[in-house]
Amino acid sequence: MTLLALGINHNTAALDVRERVAFAPEQMQDALAQLCEQPGVEESAILSTCNRTELYVQLDGSADEGTQQLLHWLATYHKLQPEDLASCHYCHDGATAIGHMMSVAAGLDSLVLGEPQILGQMKSAYSVACDAGSVGRFLHNAFHQIFAIAKRVRTETAIGENPVSxxxxxxxxxxxxxxxxxxxxxxxxxxxxxxxxxxxxxxxxxxxxxxxxxxxxxxxxxxxxxxxxxxxxxxxxxxxxxxxxxxxxxxxxxxxxxxxxxxxxxxxxxxxxxxxxxxxxxxxxxxxxxxxxxxxxxxxxxxxREVIDENRRTREEAAGKARTIIAEGIEQFQADLRALDSVATIRAYRQKAEALRDQELKKALRALESGVEPEKVLGQLARGLTNKLLHAPTSRIKQAGARGDSHIIDISHELFDLPQSDTREPAVPGAETPAADSDIKPGDL
Structure with missing residues (x-):
């Protein structure tokens, strides 16, 4: 999944271009519906103000292909040729995209540095996209982090003092x-x-x-x-x-x-x-x-612009601190994305472990019903469950050792929280990995 932020603004496009690409409020629902129908587009939102038009999209595909696709859609929707926007558009992806969106919301990318109106306009764009059903979990999380960072910029820096717009x-x-x-x-x-x-x-x-x-x-x-x-x-x-x-x-x-x-x-x-x-x-x-x-x-x-440029100079110092806050926001957003990936892995591993547990428990119950002594059943249950849980990781570690892949061994040491002395003991020739299966049979106990 890729986050893309594509658009034009007052720095890249003249007024006559910006007004041709602007979305009227009554167009938004239809535009969002059409945008989400584009191949690979999972979620979308559109920000359209007097100084910028931007598309925010979660895309299932490459950034390069997505950029060309969105540019073509934007031009086609407004009855333009893609080349009309080729020289004046910009597109950011991934961490750069979320950083750009945070900068926009905080007023760092506005015609007037620190302009407070843009945050309300972005919140409105998010609300319209929610009403249109074009925003899902990914953009929900992204926008809420963007708004939180913009609020920090307003409260922790002087960029909003002496209102300039x-x-x-x-x-x-x-x-x-x-x-x-x-x-x-x-x-x-x-x-x-x-x-x-x-x-x-x-x-x-x-x-x-x-x-x-x-x-x-x-x-x-x-x-x-x-x-x-x-x-x-x-x-x-x-x-x-x-x-x-x-x-x-x-x-x-x-x-x-x-x-x-x-x-x-x-x-x-x-x-x-x-x-x-x-x-x-x-x-x-x-x-x-x-x-x-x-x-x-x-x-x-x-x-x-000339009037605004004079006022801009008074806010540059505050903008420096604001960019530091945004950098922290980007890092947190990326950390949250990585955490989401780990959650899926943890869930899958837990489901596998619970399935193995249920298998061994059924065997133990059958053994009890057959009259096997409870102490023997419990012992075999513990051994069987331990062997099955350890089989896959120990096999992979052994294979890594044979390949000389010390990186996997080091990660395994950290993953299983092993004492340092246990990790570099020489292997015993002929030693085998514990058995993977331990079916309980009344005659074996």
Whole structure:
């Protein structure tokens, strides 16, 4: 069994590629079902955010074959050619895969180092996979260890202090554009976690007025109530867009919500007073052509990199300690996998021993029923069981000695907890291994 983590992210693929490979929430159940139908795929989960799309798979097969298979499936599902992803994808297997997943969950692989949102997004991906029935024992154990390590990173390092996120970067950029946010009106499109963080940061900076637009008025109202904002529907945006000095969007829409025509109309009503717009959605909520308008300052997720890089430097020291914790997590995960292998061996050996015991016990009971003295029956039971339990290991040790394989002899010494003096005594010529069988016959006792 092989663990694979295959995907693209903000470091390997441009925004136009990432948005073509993103999975919408309503696609997840179908996508997971199709992924599990691929040859050799035993378990699967999919993480899809604005900055990455990753497939996590337990595969019955080689890593190389699995990589090509998953890459082909990902491209085919999104109606792309595999070569479109050939130069921008990555794939990790085994310990490297679990280490990558831990780094992602801890925020070490995020656009903003230490970003806390990704852990919630990964937990959501795991929950969706559980609901879809695509996660089994292996990935269950893997995800729980990943979440435990991410929690340790948050509690034992300073990587989560002074929250920094894409939302925070967007607000920081707005502060650079506007001298005083207290005089400005901000329109937030969407009502998810990212927009909630944007609203929180804007509120802390004392923004003059907040407007929250969402597909459902109920959700927009819930968020608006928290921040003394105004709630509107997405359909009402054209009527209110001219009021906004700052527009920040983050929805799961598969099509742009704001086009060049709508923004041009708003600018006319504003008498061409500039608008600052940040689109942090993937796929994009704002048509790229809007950026061509002379009175609009439009930024995408990728444009926030410079702001984010400055904040990244303050977290590098904490990241070093976090990587040490992740290394410990990888070691523990591998140890747990090895322990699972030993459990199967122990179970098989115990079952064999119990079967031998039952055989000897039946013989002893038959002897008792035939009138053999109990003391003789018990003695023969003990000898027979001992001989049968020792037959296979002593035969293998003798064969190893004949081959000169001292390694097996040393392991046997440790396995059976033998005194040191017993292990290097010279063999007695003609000595034989104890008999393997000891059938009890009334006439032999």
């Amino acid at each position: 894409v939302a925070y970067a967007a607000v920081s950029l707005a502060q650079q554009i506007f001298a005083d946010l207290r005089r400005e009106t901000a329109l937030l499109v969407g009502a998810g976690e990212t927009i909630e963080l944007v609203a929180q940061h804007l509120s802390q900076q004392g923004v003059g007025k907040l407007i929250v637009a969402n597909r459902t008025l109920e959700r927009a109202s819930q968020l608006a109530e928290r921040f003394a904002a105004e709630a509107i529907l997405l359909a009402d945006i054209p009527e209110h867009l001219h009021r906004a000095d700052v527009v920040i969007t983050s929805t799961a829409s598969q099509l742009p919500l704001l086009g060049k025509g709508a923004v041009e109309s708003a600018l006319k009503k504003r008498r061409h007073k500039p608008m600052f717009m940040v689109d942090i959605a993937v796929p994009r909520d704002i048509e790229p052509e809007v950026g061509d308008l002379s009175d609009v300052y439009l930024y995408s997720v990728d444009d926030l």
